[in-house]
Amino acid sequence: MTKTSKYTDRKSALQVLASLYKYPHLFDQTDKYYFTTADFTDGFHKIIFNSVHALRTQGLNEIDPIDIENYLSSRPGVQKIFNDNKGFEFLEALKEFSDLNSFNYYFNRLKKFTLLRAFDNYGIDISWFYNTDSLTVNDLQEQEDRLDNSTIDDIANLVNQRIEDIKLEYLGKVASEARHAGDGLADLIESLKQSPEIGVPLYGPLINTISRGARLKKFYLRSAPTGAGKTRMMIADAVNFAANQIYDTYECSWVSNGTSEPALFITTELEIDEVQTMALAFLSAIPEDNILNGEYSPEEEDRIKKAIEVLSNSPLWIEHLPDFSLRDIESVIRRNVRDNGVKYVCFDYIHTSLKILEEITQRTSGMKLREDNILFMLAIRIKDLCNELGIFVMSGTQLNADWEDRTTSNQNVLRGAKAIADKIDLGIITVPVNESDKEALQPIIAAACLPMPNLVHHVYKNRRGKFKSVKLWCAADFSICRVRALFMTDDNYKIIEIQDLDIVVDANN
Known part of the structure; x- marks a missing residue:
């Protein structure tokens, strides 16, 4: 024995x-x-x-x-x-x-x-x-x-570290071999005819036209100031990946939401139950306050029960990392890819922690690195994982104080390290609509009979996408974690025509 x-x-x-x-x-x-x-x-x-x-x-x-x-x-x-x-x-x-x-x-x-x-x-x-x-x-x-x-x-x-050193020594050399520019090109073109360079849909209209959906091996960054809904938008995307049904407020019924894709939501600040109530609010379109207070009509209670059923049957996992290192993030992602088949990761959000600082200090033999260097290292590691594991990662950052003084936002307003933008495939700055925006938009709103937007996505980087340096104006209802894009302009508030891309995913492929 x-x-x-x-x-x-x-x-x-x-x-x-x-x-x-x-x-x-x-x-x-x-x-x-x-x-x-x-x-x-x-x-x-x-x-x-x-x-x-x-x-x-x-x-x-x-x-x-x-x-x-x-x-x-x-x-x-x-x-x-x-x-x-x-x-x-x-x-x-x-x-x-x-x-x-x-x-x-x-x-x-x-x-x-x-x-x-x-x-x-x-x-x-x-x-x-x-x-x-x-x-x-x-x-x-x-x-x-x-x-x-x-x-x-x-x-x-x-x-x-010993295992990583071995991989670097013996596997890293393979990746550096050159290929002829024409190798496999005919097959590539044929494969794009069958499956265009488009990923599963992000939540909401128009955003998929800009982003081409959530593409595997890609790293998207959506940054916003404190209180601007960064986490709620990310929860919406995570649930949207995994849930195959959602309550439609226009049809007043549950509708199909495409395929259920295995997804992981990593939270660094919220407790898991806080993520869960937001996820229920998003799926059911019932304000989170009502859920937290336990006050809703019998019809709304039925929607809550249905949302619980949908979420319970969805391949969505939540990890809580209040204090994390680079290795922690990598380990959590690798484990969920291996054990749960995760393909889509939402990491809320990129920032420094005591554990990262200790880890970097040990790695550099006591050398102290600036915050921007550490955040850049984190972005590099996330992008490397996207490529190695064949996954999609969405994350975010806070903004520095300069965002309030700008009419157009780009990587220069990222808090800590604008160099993060070098490693991403799609970069968006999301900020509330201010009074000068409302004044400039008034003619567009009046002519098209549209509601006044309360949120704007500044798209400053878009690899393999034709829309960049544009503003996507949105109506956000953060009580149910939903953001609906209304129209798009350039930096000078001139309308840019854009058609909504309806992405259909083949569940068998």
Whole structure:
């Protein structure tokens, strides 16, 4: 029953197990601790751990040997192992073994060995970091100091960096090989006839004519000042990718919304439940305030239930990263691409964090980089992931104070690093419509009997698109996270004719 492993620290395992047995409330501190059966290599220890965890889940605040025996009584196989190992005597001794003052130290050490075992089980050699073979006294002391002074993230990053170095050395060279300009050109033209350079639709009219939809291997950036709906627009796009039905306010019914595309929404500031209520507001067209207050008509309640059903059946995942590093973002995206088949990623939003600053400081051996350099590195990594994984990424940034003084916005108003714009495929600055805009637009509004827009998209970059340096004027209702484009002008408020691109996605291709 007992499985031996060369990456095992029995003392740490016993200390943690003893504390969990004596103080089962430690299971509740999920913001500080995470426990799993994989933390223990001894089969008997696993039985004790699982029993204590189950009893705590059932509400026991104090656990005695008799509680564990009763729990195991309906499980004859493991009860025999418990008895064969003199479980009663073991538990009595275990309670005396616990020391809450040193719990954090042993918990962290235990998790480090869990990580080392995981790497070892996947065939990754980590003997360069922790060697279980015979060592000199000095080597052993140095190794233990290195283990104690490294966090779990440090160890994971060291291993990941070695893997990245190998990929860079042996795979990076392949990508640099030249190709003849005519290679595969006929096939490319034929493929474009069958499937034009167009992605699945973003939410709303006209925006897809400009952007050609959400194209795979492309990185779009939609920046806005604080409070201008940056997050709500991104949630709308994420849900629009994944949900195959939406409530139409003109037809007053649920309508088809194309195919369900696997999507990921990464939030750095909002809690997951905040994202969920906005997603429901968008799908159902019921103001979020009504949802938060629980006040709506019977018809609206039916729409909420339908929206929950649609969202529950949609391939949309949400990740919360309040403090993130470059590696965290990459790991989350890679994991969701691998495990959930994600093709469309909405990352809300690009900014620096303490963890990124620490990560960059470690990578540069203490050299301090300016915020613009760090944000540019983040943009480069996101664009690289788009190309490597064949995914679409939409993100955003805040704006600097200059945006309020400009009639036309471009990359110069991006907060922190205008160089981010070098790595993107579509760049949009979204700002509220001001009084001078309204005055200039009055003749257009009167002539076409249109509502006055309250939001404008400044399109300053558009790779493979013919519309750039244009303004897309919109009517936004952020209570339901919906933005409807009305018309387009140049920078001088002159109307530019534009037809809405209706994108039809073949679900079988």
